[in-house]
Amino acid sequence: MADADAWWFNTKTGQVEHGAQSPWTDRAGPYTSREEAEGAAARIAENSRRWADEDRREQ
Template sequence: MAGDEGDWWFCLKHMKAEHGPGCPNKDRMGPYASQDAALHAMERARERNEQWRERNED
């Protein structure tokens, strides 16, 4: 889909993906290359946090 690539963010305030300018950066995660990547930002963050937690327990 045209305009679907680059400059995607996940808004922590509204819990949704945003393209281009949107909420302040303090309320967003990103940028991401695609809408799909932004939509899965929280899932990816949880996975990374779990991996870091496991490493720290070793």
């Protein structure tokens, strides 16, 4: 998938973008649809929570 065809979640603004509009440091993705990109914030938060839980258990 080319960057121009992909959907991205901008982690700085919280907005969904079509195509690589923002710097890569501010983007999560690529995603194949707007809906998938819109759910990125929830997936990122869940992954962070899960990894933090795993780190606590390992210590």
